[in-house]
Amino acid sequence: MTSQHLTEAATSRFVRIREGELDLQLHYNDCGQGERVVVMLHGSGPGASGWANFNRNVAPLVDAGFRVILLDCPGWSKSDSIVCEGSRSDLNATALKGLLDALDIERVDIIGNSMGGHSAVAFALRYPARLGKLILMGGGTGGASLFTPMPTEGIKRLQGLYRAPTIDNLKAMMDIFVYDTSDLTEELFQARLDNMLARRDHLENFVKSIEANPRQFPDFSPRLGEITAETLVIWGRQDRFVPMDTGLRLVAGLPNAELHLFNRCGHWAQWEHADKFNRMVLDFLTH
Numbered sequence: 017m018t019s020q021h022l023t024e025a026a027t028s029r030f031v032r033i034r035e036g037e038l039d040l041q042l043h044y045n046d047c048g049q050g051e052r053v054v055v056m057l058h059g060s061g062p063g064a065s066g067w068a069n070f071n072r073n074v075a076p077l078v079d080a081g082f083r084v085i086l087l088d089c090p091g092w093s094k095s096d097s098i099v100c101e102g103s104r105s106d107l108n109a110t111a112l113k114g115l116l117d118a119l120d121i122e123r124v125d126i127i128g129n130s131m132g133g134h135s136a137v138a139f140a141l142r143y144p145a146r147l148g149k150l151i152l153m154g155g156g157t158g159g160a161s162l163f164t165p166m167p168t169e170g171i172k173r174l175q176g177l178y179r180a181p182t183i184d185n186l187k188a189m190m191d192i193f194v195y196d197t198s199d200l201t202e203e204l205f206q207a208r209l210d211n212m213l214a215r216r217d218h219l220e221n222f223v224k225s226i227e228a229n230p231r232q233f234p235d236f237s238p239r240l241g242e243i244t245a246e247t248l249v250i251w252g253r254q255d256r257f258v259p260m261d262t263g264l265r266l267v268a269g270l271p272n273a274e275l276h277l278f279n280r281c282g283h284w285a286q287w288e289h290a291d292k293f294n295r296m297v298l299d300f301l302t303h
């Protein structure tokens with residue numbers, strides 16, 4: 017498959033996983049046929065999915081010969097819904113392990129966005145032999161910020177949107193999601209709203225989850241030194257969801273990490289600065 021044939025519908029797949037306490041149907045997109053596999057893990061916003069988060073980033077990797085798998089985490093998009101009362105980072109890591117076993121894939125590189133970054137770090141700690149390189153963007157660990165009161169304004173708007181999924185609340189969240197809002201079209205808002213409203217069970221279960229455990233994403237700082245994978249940390253300087261000093265904490269703790277900070281960039285570096293992001297990712301993965 018070349019990138020010409022990369023549509024959501026053409027790459028959409030389902031799999032049943034039974035892994036640990038999980039017995040779930042998961043949805044994923046399977047793109048390209050390379051031997052080397054890159055998994056992309058999306059963030060936790062309402063209506064997020066692998067395809068919604070990474071649609072600007074798949075084609076360059078497929079054209080470079082990678083197989084790219086976009087996992088919809090449990091509780092998002094077309095995957096089964098779930099109430100998570102413990103660590104969602106670990107739950108997603110377990111789901112990814114189940115997916116890789118079902119697809120008979122031994123080792124992957126992971127690109128994680130926000131919650132996807134937290135989940136990638138959980139995967140690195142639990143299944144180190146299954147991981148090649150790690151790219152963490154706007155996420156990687158929960159925990160407090162030195163400079164920004166928690167929850168951040170972005171997370172407050174995100175949770176408000178889960179509780180009241182209206183177009184006005186969606187726009188209020190997206191308004192501080194990116195640095196430059198001029199690229200946010202009515203079409204994008206509508207697609208995101210449709211995704212959200214298609215699965216009210218996901219919205220309700222997310223609210224039940226944070227009520228049962230407000231700290232869905234644990235602080236992995238004390239364990240970062242255990243991760244030997246080469247890691248590229250990418251952050252937006254104006255990230256109003258997960259503040260950039262979280263990125264500094266990651267590079268302070270991860271022994272093989274480097275950091276790139278995009279200026280004029282919010283929480284979605286892979287989308288706002290897609291061309292440069294894609295070049296950096298390819299360079300990092302191939303050298």
Ligand SMILES: O=C(O)CCC(=O)/C=C/C=C(\O)C(=O)O
Pocket residue numbers: 058059060061062064065069129130131132155158171174233257258
């Ligand atoms: O609470 C956290 O630390 C993670 C927040 C998060 O994952 C937000 C992500 C939002 C998106 O990437 C999205 O909605 O697309």
